[in-house]
Amino acid sequence: MITSPPTHRRVIIVAAGAAALLVAAILGGLVIGPTPIGLSRVVGDVLSHLGLGHSTLSALDSTIIWQLRAPRLVLGVLAGAMLAVAGGSYQGVFRNPLADPYLLGVAAGAGLGATFAIVHAGGVTPTWTPLLAFAGAILAVSVTWLVGGRGLRTNSSTLILAGVAVSSLLTSAQTFLQQSSSNSIARVYIWLLGSLATASWHSVVMVLPYVVVGAGTCLAAARALDVLSVGEDESRSLGLPVRQVRLLVVAASSLGTAAVVSAVGLIGFVGIIVPHLVRLLVGTSYRRILPISVVGGAAFLVLCDTIARTVLAPSELPIGVVTALVGAPVFVVVLNVRRTRR
Numbered sequence: 001m002i003t004s005p006p007t008h009r010r011v012i013i014v015a016a017g018a019a020a021l022l023v024a025a026i027l028g029g030l031v032i033g034p035t036p037i038g039l040s041r042v043v044g045d046v047l048s049h050l051g052l053g054h055s056t057l058s059a060l061d062s063t064i065i066w067q068l069r070a071p072r073l074v075l076g077v078l079a080g081a082m083l084a085v086a087g088g089s090y091q092g093v094f095r096n097p098l099a100d101p102y103l104l105g106v107a108a109g110a111g112l113g114a115t116f117a118i119v120h121a122g123g124v125t126p127t128w129t130p131l132l133a134f135a136g137a138i139l140a141v142s143v144t145w146l147v148g149g150r151g152l153r154t155n156s157s158t159l160i161l162a163g164v165a166v167s168s169l170l171t172s173a174q175t176f177l178q179q180s181s182s183n184s185i186a187r188v189y190i191w192l193l194g195s196l197a198t199a200s201w202h203s204v205v206m207v208l209p210y211v212v213v214g215a216g217t218c219l220a221a222a223r224a225l226d227v228l229s230v231g232e233d234e235s236r237s238l239g240l241p242v243r244q245v246r247l248l249v250v251a252a253s254s255l256g257t258a259a260v261v262s263a264v265g266l267i268g269f270v271g272i273i274v275p276h277l278v279r280l281l282v283g284t285s286y287r288r289i290l291p292i293s294v295v296g297g298a299a300f301l302v303l304c305d306t307i308a309r310t311v312l313a314p315s316e317l318p319i320g321v322v323t324a325l326v327g328a329p330v331f332v333v334v335l336n337v338r339r340t341r342r
Helices: 008-031 039-049 059-094 106-120 129-147 156-180 182-192 201-220 222-228 232-237 242-264 270-282 286-310 319-341
Strands: none
Touching (some): 008 059, 008 286, 039 059, 059 156, 059 201, 059 222, 059 242, 059 270, 059 286, 106 129, 106 156, 106 242, 129 156, 156 182, 201 286, 222 232, 222 242, 232 242, 270 286, 270 319, 286 319
């Protein structure tokens, strides 16, 4: 069955719905927790920081909101937005609907860097783990680019295969490190499954510039990705510098993803299901997919984090487990809907 393109009104409704969901997720994240705080009191406190009215929160509640929950929410928004827009951009630049932000080895490189840090520290997670994770992610993407013929003189399929090869090699090295230090395995897996529990304003400040540059570059390339969707040869005939666009999008997506992974660990499915779901609702234009994916990805990750820290309270689930439990069924449904529409 062939469906007609989405109307402008429908796109606006979907965008507004995603924004409303994000606002609801943020408010829920501020209110819900081991120490519940009333919604009206939270909203009043937020408004008081904007110079509107007076806060009724106690000093303890204010500390919980602004030193524990708020940085966690902001980091979740940044991570979800970056993973979603990176996934959508990868799908566009490689013309592969199964592409995700970890396609070129970011996950394997970050995992190897974090594992090395934890093993070297004797089974604990040192403060410099994010630095090594970031370095490992960037190194992995750089090696993939070199192995794949520097990406500019080859097609996207070769670059994808290079990413698979590099990821396999780095994952093997990571497994070797884990086996050589059995007391670090638990800590490594905790990091690999992702968490926002250690979020702070410092980590937000560290990630923010990379997310702004990475996501901003991807959004700016949306029109070029629309042109690229017709095929590489056709795009060149239309005057699009395909190789330069590919390099720019891959570099920006990988840089932003590496920064996010170094701060929160490996969180799956966000970069696959969010762009897919948005594409199903608003059509195939990346000028619509990417901006809405930014908002939708942020909302999705914040909601999953709220579930992760409350469903087994006072214990906490790794957020990667929640995104997989929620994302896998949703992904199956999205694929079935797309198949029936063809």
